[in-house]
Amino acid sequence: MTSKRYLLKGGIILGVTRSDILISDGRIEKVAADLIDEKAIVVDISGSVVLPGLVDLHTHLREPGREDSETVLSASKAGAKGGFTALSAMANTSPVADTAGVVEQVYRLGQEAGYVDVFPIGAVTQGLKGEQLSEIGAMADSIAQVRVFSDDGNCVFDPLVMRRALEYIKKFNGVIAQHAQEPRLTVGAQMNEGNISAKLGLKGWPAIAEEAIIARDVLLADHVKSRLHICHVTTAGGVEIIRWAKARGIQVSAEVTPHHLLLTDDLATSYDPIFKVNPPLRTMSDVMALREALSDGTIDIVATDHAPHSSETKDCEWQEASFGMLGLESALSIVNKTMVETGLLDWAGVADRLSIAPARIAGYPNHGQTLSAGSPAHITVINPTLNWRVDRDLVLSKSRNTPYHGYELPGLVTHTFFRGEHVLKDSQILDKAAI
Numbered sequence: 001m002t003s004k005r006y007l008l009k010g011g012i013i014l015g016v017t018r019s020d021i022l023i024s025d026g027r028i029e030k031v032a033a034d035l036i037d038e039k040a041i042v043v044d045i046s047g048s049v050v051l052p053g054l055v056d057l058h059t060h061l062r063e064p065g066r067e068d069s070e071t072v073l074s075a076s077k078a079g080a081k082g083g084f085t086a087l088s089a090m091a092n093t094s095p096v097a098d099t100a101g102v103v104e105q106v107y108r109l110g111q112e113a114g115y116v117d118v119f120p121i122g123a124v125t126q127g128l129k130g131e132q133l134s135e136i137g138a139m140a141d142s143i144a145q146v147r148v149f150s151d152d153g154n155c156v157f158d159p160l161v162m163r164r165a166l167e168y169i170k171k172f173n174g175v176i177a178q179h180a181q182e183p184r185l186t187v188g189a190q191m192n193e194g195n196i197s198a199k200l201g202l203k204g205w206p207a208i209a210e211e212a213i214i215a216r217d218v219l220l221a222d223h224v225k226s227r228l229h230i231c232h233v234t235t236a237g238g239v240e241i242i243r244w245a246k247a248r249g250i251q252v253s254a255e256v257t258p259h260h261l262l263l264t265d266d267l268a269t270s271y272d273p274i275f276k277v278n279p280p281l282r283t284m285s286d287v288m289a290l291r292e293a294l295s296d297g298t299i300d301i302v303a304t305d306h307a308p309h310s311s312e313t314k315d316c317e318w319q320e321a322s323f324g325m326l327g328l329e330s331a332l333s334i335v336n337k338t339m340v341e342t343g344l345l346d347w348a349g350v351a352d353r354l355s356i357a358p359a360r361i362a363g364y365p366n367h368g369q370t371l372s373a374g375s376p377a378h379i380t381v382i383n384p385t386l387n388w389r390v391d392r393d394l395v396l397s398k399s400r401n402t403p404y405h406g407y408e409l410p411g412l413v414t415h416t417f418f419r420g421e422h423v424l425k426d427s428q429i430l431d432k433a434a435i
């Protein structure tokens with residue numbers, strides 16, 4: 001553990017208050033103007049925005065099983081580069097994270113990597129098959145202390161299984177994160193169902209396939225008085241159902257991905273499978289509804305759904321290609337572009353949607369806290385005036401499937417502090433030996 005002291009000079013906390021921040025022993029020691037500390041390493045961040053370390057509730061780290069696509073270490077570095085200090089490891093690994101053994105393995109790998117906290121998500125059902133509940137209690141009691149459960153990639157389709165899962169997790173204030181996809185309505189589906197899919201001759205994925213499951217599950221959550229989280233909402237209709245459920249006091253939270261805040265289904269006209277993702281890119285009116293919902297809090301958080309795929313499974317014809325795209329390294333810039341520059345969120349809002357609220361939903365200790373004396377020193381610094389060009393050959397992820405290759409994005413993450421360690425300096429990941 002570091003004993004280094006750092007003095008961050010000239011940053012603007014949440015984009016509002018210009019203050020210096022003194023870090024020591026992994027915590028924020030002082031926040032005030034014009035601090036001086038002779039023993040501290042000074043980091044000049046004049047004019048940059050300072051946020052609490054970002055928390056991702058939806059990350060595919062691929063380990064164990066697909067280490068050719070990503071590892072806990074490579075995803076941890078990609079996360080730190082994007083300003084994240086906590087990731088949530090989705091359960092659809094091989095083997096599936098449906099036992100205490102697997103979640104403890106992932107948790108330990110995250111601790112060893114040491115760039116971010118990696119909190120494993122447990123599978124709801126054994127093997128993600130949707131039939132028998134997994135070892136939910138054992139995963140909750142393990143050293144990983146799992147509180148979020150998801151079969152993401154698959155929908156927990158059987159309503160009785162979903163009900164049992166929602167009932168089970170109540171005893172430790174857990175939450176079920178649902179990948180809302182009605183399977184019968186999406187057999188063979190390739191992209192959003194609409195004018196573009198008809199024109200391209202690709203099998204459509206109707207909005208109702210998502211909305212039908214969201215509607216069913218908010219009613220189930222209400223019935224058993226448990227906590228439901230909806231993964232990657234993509235449709236205006238889904239937003240309306242969640243808005244209705246929240247107005248009724250149902251305990252539902254929801255996430256939107258950065259790519260669904262920006263990209264639309266007409267990108268499929270290129271037939272470039274880089275834009276093939278589950279759930280699919282939708283229409284501009286859906287994008288506008290999602291932005292509005294994130295702004296007014298109907299959608300609680302942004303989560304990346306970072307989904308690395310090796311080139312063998314992505315550089316092929318659309319029909320054969322895997323679903324998914326990278327997200328960690330570009331998330332904050334995309335949120336800046338779609339939400340801050342459009343006036344829909346201020347930086348305090350960004351801190352809430354990308355740090356405070358996800359940490360609260362998942363119950364992560366020591367994350368999503370205010371930037372004040374005594375808080376753990378998980379800190380992200382973004383310079384909103386710097387643009388950067390995305391280059392898929394420079395990403396820290398082991399995979400290259402970013403949809404933003406060649407895009408110029410606004411706002412560069414320049415520094416990340418994790419437990420008071422300077423893990424990202426001037427946008428470069430530091431080797432652990434050098435920290």
Ligand SMILES: [Zn+2]
Pocket residue numbers: 152153154179231232278279
């Ligand atoms: Zn999913």
